[in-house]
Amino acid sequence: MKHEDSIPGVDTKSVIVALTDGIGVPLGRAARSSYFELIRRLAGNERFNRLDPTGRQQVADVLALSIFYGQVVAPLESGRSLLRLAHGAQAQEVRIGRDKLSKKFSDRIGGCVAAFQRILRAQRIPKEVLSFAKLDNFINNVMSAREKAKRETLD
Amino acid sequence: MRPWIDRKVLIKEAKDFVRRNGYFLRQNAHRISSLVEVAVYNSIVEYYRTRGFMLEARNLGPKKSFRYKVSSTGLTRNFSYFRATEPTTGAVVCIFHNTRIQSAHHAHLYYTPDVAVCDEDGNVTERLKSGRDHSYIVNAHLLTFAEVKHLPPFPEALFSFTGLVQEFMPGFIAGTIVLHPDEVHLSPILVFTGVSSEHNEKIRTELGKRYGINIVFGTQKSHGQIANFDELRKYVVAAVKKGAAKAPDEVIIESRRLLRESVESFPD
Numbered sequence: 158m159k160h161e162d163s164i165p166g167v168d169t170k171s172v173i174v175a176l177t178d179g180i181g182v183p184l185g186r187a188a189r190s191s192y193f194e195l196i197r198r199l200a201g202n203e204r205f206n207r208l209d210p211t212g213r214q215q216v217a218d219v220l221a222l223s224i225f226y227g228q229v230v231a232p233l234e235s236g237r238s239l240l241r242l243a244h245g246a247q248a249q250e251v252r253i254g255r256d257k258l259s260k261k262f263s264d265r266i267g268g269c270v271a272a273f274q275r276i277l278r279a280q281r282i283p284k285e286v287l288s289f290a291k292l293d294n295f296i297n298n299v300m301s302a303r304e305k306a307k308r309e310t311l312d
Numbered sequence: 313m314r315p316w317i318d319r320k321v322l323i324k325e326a327k328d329f330v331r332r333n334g335y336f337l338r339q340n341a342h343r344i345s346s347l348v349e350v351a352v353y354n355s356i357v358e359y360y361r362t363r364g365f366m367l368e369a370r371n372l373g374p375k376k377s378f379r380y381k382v383s384s385t386g387l388t389r390n391f392s393y394f395r396a397t398e399p400t401t402g403a404v405v406c407i408f409h410n411t412r413i414q415s416a417h418h419a420h421l422y423y424t425p426d427v428a429v430c431d432e433d434g435n436v437t438e439r440l441k442s443g444r445d446h447s448y449i450v451n452a453h454l455l456t457f458a459e460v461k462h463l464p465p466f467p468e469a470l471f472s473f474t475g476l477v478q479e480f481m482p483g484f485i486a487g488t489i490v491l492h493p494d495e496v497h498l499s500p501i502l503v504f505t506g507v508s509s510e511h512n513e514k515i516r517t518e519l520g521k522r523y524g525i526n527i528v529f530g531t532q533k534s535h536g537q538i539a540n541f542d543e544l545r546k547y548v549v550a551a552v553k554k555g556a557a558k559a560p561d562e563v564i565i566e567s568r569r570l571l572r573e574s575v576e577s578f579p580d
Binding site: 219233235 | 539
């Protein structure tokens, strides 16, 4: 890992490696590349650097989940959605070039997506937090989710 | 007190996820990559469905297969598309992928976006003088289009997209288009599958406010769609638009004022 891919006091490796080690080079490399691109931005982000150490770690960990979601899980959800739309419109399968998206593939996708969602639920990470247009908004959303989880624990 | 995000558990669960699903992901990496391409098309179709449109798949192939057009060549009749009908008004839109659209400024200039939406009569197939057939969407019937870049955002692509909008839906650049969040039709969309830098985030914000277009980054994916649909700009499909007679000055000025007010209400 390059020096600029690290943030002092933050483990920027464990979660992204756990998610991408074993999913193959094409998917894994794309996810890691995007993740470390944003880690480099986080390192210089004022809002991020004002957070407490736990907060900084949580942002880095949720970022890994967010990137994994965008690169791997979201395309699967999208494929499933297209098949569902096609079935609803009287088509039985979808052909993309030589590839065929069938019900069997859709069911397998569903299992994968559901497994990822279980990880989020177990950690009480709202799925909405994974989507963002601006990094500052992402940091704010993660911290809001943390505060909400704290309040729910106290209640 | 139970911590929010137990890292040890998270890492263990992530490894378990890969152990159970890694083989499937490795074996289907190529398919998953093609799903990234399909995701934009799917998002726009799903968008119309969420707006209450009834969907119908047209031009199905053998065994009722929906044949997605992966390249810019080929006639419309050989590939499938979705036709969406609004049940109360009867309005129809057709959503095509990799289908040529006609310029707003010249009848014989075209470009092939990744996704194009037109009204019912929009897509035509004509015979050229060479004897070959050629399918395209007539500009007057074009409702929107989407361009996908399988890259991180970069300034040249961001600024260049305004050139495409100027050529094919110039009302957005001229400021004659009125945005409204309750409208149905989406403003033209540029989608990047990669993550952005801070500078490109600024460019996105500025171009979106200035022209009323949609620029979507890879991190905005939500529920398998390119973005939360509420985040996308929509516009009023008015009589005064591309290809029609130029609007009187007072209409343009009023449209620009409304555009300024409407973009200020968007969450950028």
